[in-house]
Amino acid sequence: MAEESGKSRALSEEELQDLVASTDSGARNPTGPVGTALAIIAVVWSVFQVILASPWANYLLPGDVINNSRQIHLAFAIFLAFMAYPALKSSPRSYIPIQDWIMAFLGVFTALYGYIFYDKIVQAGGLADDTDKWFALLGLILLFEGARRALGPAMAIIATIFLLYVFFGSSPWVPEVIRWKGASLQKAMSHMWITSEGVFGIALGVSTKFVFLFVLFGALLEKAGAGNYFIKMAFGALGHLRGGPAKAAVVGSAATGLISGSSIANVVTTGTFTIPLMKRVGFSSEKAGAVEVASSVNGQIMPPVMGAAAFLMVEYVGISYVEVITHAFLPAAISYIALVYIVHLEAVKNRMPTLGNRVVSLGRTIGGMAAFFAVFAAVCYAVQFPVKWIVSAVPGGSGWVLSLLLLAAYAALVWVAAQTPDLEPDDPNAETVELPEVGKIYKSGLYYLLPIIVLVYFLMIEQKSPGLSAFWASALLFAILLTQRPLKALFRGEGEMGEKFRAGVIDLWQGLVDGARNMIGIGLATATAGVIVGTVTLTGVGQVMADLVEFLSGGNLILMLVMVGLLSLVLGMGLPTTANYIVVSSLMAGVVVELGAQSGLIVPLIAVHLFVFYFGIMADVTPPVGLASFAAAAVSGGDAIRTGFTAFFYSLRTVALPFVFIFNTDLLLIDVTLVEGIMVAIISTIGILIFTAGTMGYFVSRSRIYESVALVLIAFALFRPGFFMDMIQPPYETIAPAELETALDNAPPGRELRLVVSGPDFDTLEPKDTTVVLTTTDASGAEQLEASGLLLMEETDGQVPMEEPMFGTPYSDTLSSFDFYGDEPVVLSSVQAPADQLPKELIFIPALLLLGLIVMLQRGRAPKEAAGEEAIQ
Structure with a gap:
């Protein structure tokens, strides 16, 4: 069939993997001794980070290595950046040119400069001398070049502009409103490279302490086979429903979002299976790609991992990690519920067929999924009670007892998995689609949940640091990768234990390599963003930005929030989510809080940071640069720009929610009781579904324009009942x-x-x-x-x-x-x-009565519309 006009060719599996590699882990992968050496360096980096996060770090690593771990982290990242990312599209992929070797070793030396000459710098009080400043400048140049290769030109250009502002802020061509006295090379380099105010600041520290372990955790979980298991389970649960492949794509992407912090990798991993199946049931190439983009990108806002931004919020806002993910949970959950409803409405509107030959009720499906998540949450919570009993009974050896019990549980679950065949990836283009049956396949991967339970337990129940929590979860994954194949062979009586163990060692090795290579871009992004943060602290431009935004917005908080959202979208077109979040939050978070206070609105700092984060992830969707949209178009063969605009439309709730929780912090579960939290969750879920129906133009039947407007108004009343109650009775x-x-x-x-x-x-x-x-x-x-x-x-x-x-x-x-x-x-x-004042919840009564009226109107004409559509067909 000839390709439709304006559509691109769908890429092959090999081309798609190359796309992901070139974006996330580097397009260059030399073979032979050089390739082996690079793999060893990547593994050494992963092992170093694992030891650094372990409870035995103080015994295994010298004190000066721990104190200078940020420098070592950047040294690995910058070296691998020059090795893995070619300088230009025309640069060789199969070998590494000599100039890249030179820049890589110079990058390592400059990154470790503060470690090597630590005593001299301490004696100088952290001030750069004439030699220091030139090596620091060289380090910045190499860092920017590495960032350009790994992240694209935007990051390096923005950082360069900020650095030039440090030097030439007093020049007459700088607008007077942001002019400052400027700084000498010596002062600037001291601030940016020698001290911990710039490159080696908080952002790189978070990347070193926390983010690496979570990225490694995801890489190991994927290598163990959890990604395929989650996708199969999602299709088994939802694939038979109308629009089932799209619903399965949403749920599968939410699950794999736990594994992959990269929206592009998420799109390709799940999209290669879901997008062809979505097209088979009637989704256009663009809509199929847009569903995958919207669900994959939202994986970054789903606790408990949330990419690197959640760990940065801990440092910037000054609250615990548990508090961050508690505040972030409800908006993320209702956002995914809304996305499932979007694809349901698309399927119903277009009368899409079901896939496969099984018929299962929607109620049973939803009930089964709710029961699974309830049981999983209950297990995570209930684990603490036997743990406490064991700790009190065997205080000296409780660690060993708990480890043995965990391994026994793992062995038992592997034995259960061995009773069923291993899951193989399905072919979405096969003539007949056989949807997996959850009742048959769920046993094959239950042991994949153990590392997640360990992670959630240490984070939420024990409230250990994110780094230590990820260490214990990753340690369990080490054991799983090494033993799952031999244990299954043993339980099945297959023999060949040595060969199976070797295959496990290879999986572990490759997982360590993948984890390190996936961290190259994040390490460079946080380091380069440190230059921007350092500029703000050195020049005081943050206060100038506050005055400028206040002037442009006229002091109007809504207009100012729109400007902050647009700034996030524009910067995000060239920056990864983490770097975008660091830049915009450094510049604008304090501005929003200050101008909110001037407008009479007390805005919690966490609400502003989540606002910036939500708009930052939207940049991966938004044309003309939305990378996730281009990746989805490469899978679907659709038009990338149209895919991006459709994905943006599907993501309207992700745009609307930040404005809601700025003005109604109940949505972030701030200062609410348990009962109030449950009520907020129920009402906000209803509200987001009604908002979705209003924007999609379909509820019980196709909506008239006035009905769509009324539905959006009802959703607003459910999300912000205080707005209307304040009009009836003054709140103060x-x-x-x-x-x-x-x-x-x-x-x-x-x-x-x-x-x-x-x-x-x-x-x-x-x-x-x-x-x-x-x-x-x-x-x-x-x-x-x-x-x-x-x-x-x-x-x-x-x-x-x-x-x-x-x-x-x-x-x-x-x-x-x-x-x-x-x-x-x-x-x-x-x-x-x-x-x-009367309870603001009374506003729900007229809102729900209006909703009931719309339901009655649409039900009355639904049979006529259905009959008319059948007559046309």
Whole structure:
């Protein structure tokens, strides 16, 4: 059949793997002694990172190696970047040119410069001398070149622009609004390379401590065969439903998103099987690719892994990893539920056929999947009780006892798996499609869940560090890769144990290689992003950006959020998600919080960081550069730009949700009780489904325009009931500022008073307002004010002037942007206390009544529409 106009040729399996390799792990893979040496270096890097994360690191590694682990991490990344990524498209793939060898070794030396000359740098107080500054500059140049090869030109160009701004910020051609005094080469290089303010800052530290182990965990889990198992299970559960291949693609991609932090690898891994099957049941090439893109990219927002960004949030926001993934869970879960509903509506709208010959009810399928996840969660939670009993019974040897019990459970599950044939990848282009039966295949991979249970247990129950949790999960995977083949052979009575063990060793070796090569881009991205972060800290451009955004948005918070989202999308067109998140959050997170406070909205910092992260991942979808969309088009043979726009349309809920949780932090489960959390989860799930139906133009039947508008309005009411309730009843009552101390005396503990502080800005002397929240305690009003650091003076001319809060008190940082020593005083202009307001949940009643009316209208005309469509056919 001739290819349709505008469509590209679908790539072969070999070409697709080359696409993934060239994007994620490097297109160059030399053979012979050089290839073996590079594989050994990659394995050494993986082993070093595993030892570094282990509880025995202090015994196995010298102290100076641990203290300088960031330098060693970057040295491995930069060396492998020059080895694995060719300089140009025309550069050789089968061997490594001499200039790449030279740059690789120079890169290693400059990365390790601070480690090699540690004593000299310490004696100089961290300041670069004349020799240091030139090696630091060489290191930056090599880092940028490595980043250009591994990540594309955008990352290197943006970092170069920021670095030039450091040097030439005082030049007349720099806009006056962002002009600064500039820095000498010596000062800039000290900041960027010698200290931990720039390249070797927080981002590279997170990559070293946490991210590598999770990437390695994913590579080992994939090499063990878990990816194929998850896809088979998804197809067995959902493939027989209308639009089943698309629903299976969504669920399978959510599961493999746990394994792969790369949206492109996720698209290719699951897409080679799901996209042809989606096309067979009636999805166009573009829609099939778009479903795979939307589900694969969203894998990065799904806890407990969430790529590298979750670990960076821990450092940037200052909360625990458990808190980060708790806040991120509900938006991610309802986002995936909405995506399943999107493909369901597409299938129903277009009357797509089912696949295979099995008929199973949708209710039983959903019930079975819900039961599986409930049992899995229950197991993860319940494990703590026997563990606690063993620890108390055998305190000295509990570690050995628990390890033996875990290995016994593993052996038992492998024995169960050995009773069924090994799962082989299916051919999606076969004449007849035989969908796997969950009841027959689920036993074959139950032991793959053990490392995930170990990971979740250590993260959520024991609340160990992410690095240590991933270490124990990866250690179990080491054992699985080495023993799963021999054990199955033993239980099946097949013999050839030695050959099976050798195959396991090869799998483990390849998993270690893949884990290291997949980390090259992330290591360079976090290091290069450190230059941008270093520029912000050195030049103070962050405050300038705040003033600029405030000027452009006119102080309107919605408009400012739109601008931040667009900035994330634009930067993300050339940056990987992690680097994009680092750049935008460094520049804009504080701006959103500050301008939100000026607008009277208290925005939690985690909400802003998740906002930036969500828009960062959307860049992988959005044309003209959305890499995941191009990968999906390469699989489907469809048009890449149309695939990207369709995927963006399918991802509208990922665009809408960040705006929702900025204004309704209940969605992030912030300060909610268990009962409130369950209610929020139920209502937000209903809300996202209704929003999806509104944007898809189909609910019970095809929606009229006014019905679609009404559905979106209902969804808004369910997500933000407070918006309408505040219009009916004011949420706050105003208290005279002079009466604040009395109000604190009379208020019960735990009440939140909103204080509006007004006065001149320290930098511009322009008047501004900032809202702060004061939570009452059982102390007296005077004691509460003293503890908070808010120093109020006597009322003068109807105003209550304020003195600057003492350093170290709760509001000293928040109010530091005011000029307390100018002619115009800083005053407490308003005090608001929560008013007695009806429960905002009452808004759900009219919203659900309106929903019922739409259901009745659509049900009334559904039979006529169905009859009309049948007549046309």
